[in-house]
Amino acid sequence: xxxxxxxxxxxxxxxxxxxxxxxxxxxxxxxxxxxxxxxxxxxxxxxxxxxxxxxxxxxxxxxxxxxxxxxxxxxxxxxxxxxxxxxxxxxxxxxxxxxxxxxxxxxxxxxxxxxxxxxxxxxxxxxxxxxxxxxxxxxxxxxxxxxxxxxxxxxxxxxxxxxxxxxxxxxxxxxxxxxxxxxxxxxxxxxxxxxxxxxxxxxxxxxxxxxxxxxxxxxxxxxxxxxxxxxxxxxxxxxxxxxxxxxxxxxxxxxxxxxxxxxxxxxxxxxxxxxxxxxxxxxxxxxxxxxxxxxxxxxxxxxxxxxxxxxxxxxxxxxxxxxxxxxxxxxxxxxxxxxxxxxxxxxxxxxxxxxxxxxx
Amino acid sequence: xxxxxxxxxxxxxxxxxxxxxxxxxxxxxxxxxxxxxxxxxxxxxxxxxxxxxxxxxxxxxxxxxxxxxxxxxxxxxxxxxxxxxxxxxxxxxxxxxxxxxxxxxxxxxxxxxxxxxxxxxxxxxxxxxxxxxxxxxxxxxxxxxxxxxxxxxxxxxxxxxxxxxxxxxxxxxxxxxxxxxxxxxxxxxxxxxxxxxxxxxxxxxxxxxxxxxxxxxxxxxxxxxxxxxxxxxxxxxxxxxxxxxxxxxxxxxxxxxxxxxxxxxxxxxxxxxxxxxxxxxxxxxxxxxxxxxxxxxxxxxxxxxxxxxxxxxxxxxxxxxxxxxxxxxxxxxxxxxxxxxxxxxxxxxxxxxxxxxxxx
Numbered sequence: 146x147x148x149x150x151x152x153x154x155x156x157x158x159x160x161x162x163x164x165x166x167x168x169x170x171x172x173x174x175x176x177x178x179x180x181x182x183x184x185x186x187x188x189x190x191x192x193x194x195x196x197x198x199x200x201x202x203x204x205x206x207x208x209x210x211x212x213x214x215x216x217x218x219x220x221x222x223x224x225x226x227x228x229x230x231x232x233x234x235x236x237x238x239x240x241x242x243x244x245x246x247x248x249x250x251x252x253x254x255x256x257x258x259x260x261x262x263x264x265x266x267x268x269x270x271x272x273x274x275x276x277x278x279x280x281x282x283x284x285x286x287x288x289x290x291x292x293x294x295x296x297x298x299x300x301x302x303x304x305x306x307x308x309x310x311x312x313x314x315x316x317x318x319x320x321x322x323x324x325x326x327x328x329x330x331x332x333x334x335x336x337x338x339x340x341x342x343x344x345x346x347x348x349x350x351x352x353x354x355x356x357x358x359x360x361x362x363x364x365x366x367x368x369x370x371x372x373x374x375x376x377x378x379x380x381x382x383x384x385x386x387x388x389x390x391x392x393x394x395x396x397x398x399x400x401x402x403x404x405x406x407x408x409x410x411x412x413x414x415x416x417x418x419x420x421x422x423x424x425x426x427x428x429x430x431x432x433x434x435x436x437x438x439x440x441x442x443x444x445x446x447x448x449x450x451x452x453x454x455x456x457x458x459x460x461x462x463x464x465x466x467x468x469x470x471x472x473x474x475x476x477x478x479x480x481x482x483x484x485x486x487x488x489x490x491x492x493x494x495x496x497x498x499x500x501x502x503x504x505x
Numbered sequence: 506x507x508x509x510x511x512x513x514x515x516x517x518x519x520x521x522x523x524x525x526x527x528x529x530x531x532x533x534x535x536x537x538x539x540x541x542x543x544x545x546x547x548x549x550x551x552x553x554x555x556x557x558x559x560x561x562x563x564x565x566x567x568x569x570x571x572x573x574x575x576x577x578x579x580x581x582x583x584x585x586x587x588x589x590x591x592x593x594x595x596x597x598x599x600x601x602x603x604x605x606x607x608x609x610x611x612x613x614x615x616x617x618x619x620x621x622x623x624x625x626x627x628x629x630x631x632x633x634x635x636x637x638x639x640x641x642x643x644x645x646x647x648x649x650x651x652x653x654x655x656x657x658x659x660x661x662x663x664x665x666x667x668x669x670x671x672x673x674x675x676x677x678x679x680x681x682x683x684x685x686x687x688x689x690x691x692x693x694x695x696x697x698x699x700x701x702x703x704x705x706x707x708x709x710x711x712x713x714x715x716x717x718x719x720x721x722x723x724x725x726x727x728x729x730x731x732x733x734x735x736x737x738x739x740x741x742x743x744x745x746x747x748x749x750x751x752x753x754x755x756x757x758x759x760x761x762x763x764x765x766x767x768x769x770x771x772x773x774x775x776x777x778x779x780x781x782x783x784x785x786x787x788x789x790x791x792x793x794x795x796x797x798x799x800x801x802x803x804x805x806x807x808x809x810x811x812x813x814x815x816x817x818x819x820x821x822x823x824x825x826x827x828x829x830x831x832x833x834x835x836x837x838x839x840x841x842x843x844x845x846x847x848x849x850x851x852x853x854x855x856x857x858x859x860x861x862x863x864x865x
Binding site for chain 2: 237239240241242243372373374375376377399400429430459460461462463464483485495496497499
């Protein structure tokens with residue numbers, strides 16, 4: 146199945162990667178056609194629901210093979226979840242970091258329906274020796290490291306520790322925004338780990354395996370780790386997990402012309418560490434800041450909307466910034482520590498707007 | 506005449522704009538095929554030398570019409586001149602500035618042969634009422650401002666004051682690197698204003714006119730002015746003139762893998778305000794700096810080469826920066842003040858390199 150996604154900006158064809166247009170991120174729930182897509186391989190699984198099963202295996206008391214009908218018969222849970230790609234805003238890192246050059250649009254929020262991961266784990270029963278859970282996607286491909294092929298049939302796999310799967314909000318989701326998942330969003334089933342960067346939310350989920358040792362897969366240890374300036378080697382980076390606190394300016398767009406008088410800036414802010422407690426806006430490049438109004442800011446899993454009304458009183462060019470704070474005391478920095486793969490860039494975003502004379 | 510310029514990176518087709526590959530800027534004199542090109546209009550003048558004349562007119566005692574043979578018969582002067590586009594490094598300005606998104610390659614150095622501007626002005630004799638000199642190129646086009654057409658047959662024109670034309674190093678150049686100018690570099694004659702951003706060096710020069718009042722042409726007042734954050738209007742910016750002090754790292758390229766042991770970084774540094782007195786290099790992202798060796802650093806009109814040998818002792822990722830100082834006490838800043846058109850960005854450049862284990 147080929148889709149063109151006219152509402153998304155192109156980032157890469159092989160694999161398919163599309164980011165949202167920031168100006169389209171104005172609604173709390175991102176319409177599916179505006180939702181960013183980050184696949185890892187050229188071949189996207191094209192499962193028919195009847196030929197698909199979820200295997201639950203490894204250090205469990207009752208290995209399971211569940212059909213989608215089995216899964217839909219379990220208690221349902223619905224959550225609004227903000228997903229952000231670990232590489233979002235990578236193109237703003239200096240020097241340029243390695244990887245797909247996302248602007249600010251690899252973030253979106255969906256309404257996801259599914260079954261709690263814990264419901265499934267309880268059905269299978271973890272053995273006392275289980276330490277981690279590996280989640281495997283149905284996508285396979287080739288990865289290279291330093292020019293050498295790492296594996297030519299590497300599945301996309303991530304693990305979570307038993308502590309981490311204690312989060313009751315982790316879903317096995319089969320619906321997004323009221324419809325079955327689309328193929329590029331992981332049909333028929335996707336692990337959704339709220340509050341974490343998107344790499345944890347494995348698409349086309351085909352197996353859940355409890356293991357007794359730490360998982361060292363490519364996407365666990367070689368990717369999605371912070372390799373800072375001066376770090377030895379390439380695989381010793383600190384893993385990224387939860388979303389760093391961050392605000393997005395979605396209105397106006399960078400470079401837009403507005404008119405003298407009141408103008409309302411708006412956008413979203415999110416953090417994987419707590420809920421958003423404050424967003425500040427500056428219209429003078431960060432010299433002075435004013436508090437934005439927060440709207441729906443108590444979600445544990447989704448972003449908060451903010452608005453800030455400015456009385457534009459003179460014509461000229463202005464730099465607008467937004468800065469978010471969360472309930473754990475985190476605040477967005479002016480700059481982030483550079484890392485080789487450009488992950489988790491939550492530096493304060495800046496746009497320029499031009500104020501023209503009033504409408505005639 | 507269409508040329509493809511395989512050695513240059515493409516920036517824009519209409520008008521033709523090509524920037525040098527930074528890694529190709531390793532020699533003091535930039536080979537013509539590596540020399541950046543910044544035209545303003547789609548149609549590039551295709552003068553035959555015999556059909557071309559330079560008109561010298563306005564407030565002069567003896568108006569002149571000079572053929573290329575006339576000009577070549579005058580005393581010759583040869584100079585190595587570094588040209589940098591006012592928009593060089595624009596893509597590194599944040600927020601993004603308006604204009605063609607140059608990386609760091611819109612800078613090059615050529616060996617130019619021609620006649621001193623003062624020789625021509627003395628031949629014509631300026632009247633006592635003359636205040637400025639307008640230099641007109643043979644290129645014509647359309648410019649728009651705020652969506653309105655400014656002129657549909659606008660020549661590229663710049664002026665210099667009588668004070669400014671006192672610089673004995675200003676040339677009317679007809680050769681570059683030992684050959685007649687190529688069409689895209691201004692054949693048959695180009696004004697060369699050493700130490701100024703490239704917009705002053707008018708290509709396809711067809712007339713020199715002495716006037717009694719300040720010149721207010723589009724490229725003098727509407728472009729090549731600094732319009733900072735918060736500035737009122739669009740035409741009140743401060744004009745840019747001389748080159749801001751700046752260092753370029755040409756070896757290695759960003760992202761290159763080097764090996765443990767000694768490695769020599771190199772590049773160039775220049776300033777329009779004085780000669781280069783010091784270049785410092787940091788291999789830890791700017792925390793500590795060491796002095797580079799300066800080579801050929803006494804030119805009034807061209808860049809200085811620098812080299813810095815690093816003993817790379819551990820593998821990992823490193824951020825390398827270079828910082829230049831000039832004889833007038835200017836030093837490169839970490840950041841520059843944002844301006845709407847992104848001119849004169851001389852913020853310190855940073856590249857990342859990876860040190861791998863030694864060669865086997």
